[in-house]
Amino acid sequence: MKESLKILKIGGNVINDPIALEEFLFHFAQIPSKKILIHGGGKKASEMAEELGLEPKMVNGRRITDLATLEIVTMVYAGLLNKNIVANLQKNQCNAIGLSGADGNCILAHKRVVKEIDYGFAGDVDSIDVKTISALLNSQLTPVFCAITHDKNGQLLNTNADTIASELSIGLSEKYDVELIYCFEKNGVLRDVNDNHSVIEKINKPYFEALKKDRIVAEGMLPKLENCFAALEKGVQKVTIGSPNVFYETKQKCTTLIL
């Protein structure tokens, strides 16, 4: 049997809520198995961009990343947020190590190419380095990845944090029994986005297509669900979407993805 590995991703709205973040990190630090945290921070990056006079542009849940935006997201994700999260985990006796995809060459990506949309310096993941990440885990370190990758040609790339979580889970499932948990500010995928009690508890692929068609899922939820199914299809054991307490509150409702 493979050793178990929990991979959690935390979204930008939770990161912007200091009390919710503190509580999440306290409980994350207590997870007894090997674990990895991936964090976004889109909300903070948008705030910073606006303060600097740049208008944030998102298309289908992904940020159009020109050079000035790349500088801002690198500072916000790989600097401010990553280091604060690592320091908070250290406070909770979790020996975290903060990384971008360039560190240790952990996540290799290429510029996102979509014919009709120029995303600029946004990246899509090519591969992850299972050996290096496993070596960190075996040294009792807890990797904390931000949403910055590189192309091995000196170029940093802004990469959707949900995609990073999914790709890390897929790559590492060759060696570990991986459970992937997406934590964000709502209780799961909702029938009515304004009603936090309307959690859809199970979604398979045909149901996802129907939810898309009926516009029940939109914006950032689209890439999140696509990433969930990609992970399940490529060997990840279990994928869940829920609130920041979903991994320790057993009675908390959430969305489980099934094939």
Ligand SMILES: Nc1ncnc2c1ncn2[C@@H]1O[C@H](COP(=O)(O)OP(=O)(O)O)[C@@H](O)[C@H]1O
């Ligand atoms: N059916 C839905 N259920 C829950 N959230 C939804 C739904 N449809 C769209 N969304 C939107 O998707 C957002 C989550 O995506 P995103 O902002 O990318 O999350 P994260 O903060 O984890 O990166 C929610 O804040 C919500 O506004």
Ligand SMILES: CC(=O)N[C@@H](CCC(=O)OP(=O)(O)O)C(=O)O
């Ligand atoms: C290319 C792209 O869209 N990158 C994302 C990376 C951060 C992210 O994914 O943050 P959340 O998890 O908080 O949404 C962005 O800049 O918004």
